[in-house]
Amino acid sequence: MKDQLESIKKDFSTAIEKVKSLADLADLENKFLGRKNGALTLAMKELKNLPKSKIAEAGQAANEIKKNIELKIKSLKAELSQTGSDGFFDYTLPGQESPLGHLHLVTEAIREIAAIFERVGFERMRYPEVEWDYYAFESLNMPKDHPARDEWETFFIDKSPISKKFGLPAKASATAGQRVLTPHTSNGQVRDMERGKLPIRMMNISKTYRRQMDASHTPMFHQFEGLVIDKDINITHLKGTIDYFVKNFFLPAGEAGGPDREIRLRPHHFQFTEPSFEIDVSCGVCGGKGCKLCKEGWLELAGAGMVHPNVLKAGGIDPNKYSGFAFGWGVERCYMMKSGLNIDDIRLLYKNDLRFLRQF
Ligand code: DAH
Numbered sequence: 027m028k029d030q031l032e033s034i035k036k037d038f039s040t041a042i043e044k045v046k047s048l049a050d051l052a053d054l055e056n057k058f059l060g061r062k063n064g065a066l067t068l069a070m071k072e073l074k075n076l077p078k079s080k081i082a083e084a085g086q087a088a089n090e091i092k093k094n095i096e097l098k099i100k101s102l103k104a105e106l107s108q109t110g111s112d113g114f115f116d117y118t119l120p121g122q123e124s125p126l127g128h129l130h131l132v133t134e135a136i137r138e139i140a141a142i143f144e145r146v147g148f149e150r151m152r153y154p155e156v157e158w159d160y161y162a163f164e165s166l167n168m169p170k171d172h173p174a175r176d177e178w179e180t181f182f183i184d185k186s187p188i189s190k191k192f193g194l195p196a197k198a199s200a201t202a203g204q205r206v207l208t209p210h211t212s213n214g215q216v217r218d219m220e221r222g223k224l225p226i227r228m229m230n231i232s233k234t235y236r237r238q239m240d241a242s243h244t245p246m247f248h249q250f251e252g253l254v255i256d257k258d259i260n261i262t263h264l265k266g267t268i269d270y271f272v273k274n275f276f277l278p279a280g281e282a283g284g285p286d287r288e289i290r291l292r293p294h295h296f297q298f299t300e301p302s303f304e305i306d307v308s309c310g311v312c313g314g315k316g317c318k319l320c321k322e323g324w325l326e327l328a329g330a331g332m333v334h335p336n337v338l339k340a341g342g343i344d345p346n347k348y349s350g351f352a353f354g355w356g357v358e359r360c361y362m363m364k365s366g367l368n369i370d371d372i373r374l375l376y377k378n379d380l381r382f383l384r385q386f
Contacts, residue, residue, distance in 0.1 A: 219341020
């Protein structure tokens with residue numbers, strides 16, 4: 027019996043080396059542990075024929091071998107299950123690709139805009155998105171109850187009066203008023219003047235909030251605001267800067283594949299600039315014919331003008347010595363107007379639908 031068990035042990039060791047697949051392993055298991063004809067099973071059945079004094083010892087030896095065989099089969103089974111069903115692991119197969127994302131389209135646009143303006147000396151600043159009425163309206167030459175405020179569809183966040191706790195500059199504190207989710211990036215104008223450094227070439231890019239939602243509006247969007255203040259600044263500087271930006275951001279049709287783009291300045295009214303303009307760009311989706319997004323072929327992208335003397339005064343700057351220009355654009359609208367993109371609904375940018383985002 028001893029010899030028989032030894033040879034089963036040996037045979038098993040040799041046989042398991044040859045196993046290449048789960049099917050081979052099942053055969054092996056059957057050959058040694060199979061209920062009817064397994065080599066070990068048969069040997070164990072014979073135990074009862076041994077002289078009584080030998081049964082216990084041989085039984086113990088047989089059980090040990092059985093345990094050992096079971097253990098080896100179990101671990102090889104686990105190993106083989108991880109490789110191919112034929113038990114062969116092909117190291118030359120391509121691996122599983124991990125998906126590689128990209129920055130959100132709006133983040134990409136913001137970085138591109140910032141880089142274009144940095145090249146001509148603008149410095150990017152960040153100002154609060156939860157803002158005092160004073161900086162969002164009052165300091166921009168819109169006294170309380172001025173009807174122009176209604177144009178901004180503002181979210182007011184509470185009715186609490188000004189509190190010294192929030193570190194408001196002394197001269198603003200009497201009129202700071204309520205807090206708002208800033209409806210435009212123009213809140214950065216007087217804040218930047220209050221830093222007390224001249225000349226100013228500021229770029230404030232930030233989230234802005236208004237109570238509107240349709241194909242060309244989302245309640246949260248982004249604006250970029252430029253402010254330049256120096257001696258002898260005039261309207262040609264404003265126009266030149268806008269031309270420079272448009273030429274660098276909206277590539278010509280030949281390069282980006284889309285209709286040719288045009289710009290128009292329309293006289294307008296803003297309380298904080300005089301004179302004021304709206305800047306329109308011909309629609310990149312329909313090529314200026316009129317579509318769901320633009321309606322009449324032009325998309326209003328920006329407001330601009332020469333900084334009003336009252337705003338300079340609010341920022342502690344003498345309007346007799348200094349002058350400046352400012353402009354404020356919508357980031358998403360600008361991005362959608364890039365040639366060849368054909369995004370006709372601003373809400374797509376914020377739906378987080380990967381089928382849409384993966385196209386870029
Ligand atoms: N703040 C204006 C808006 O959101 C845009 C604007 C107009 C910004 C004229 C300016 C400006 O800086 O000078 O509609």
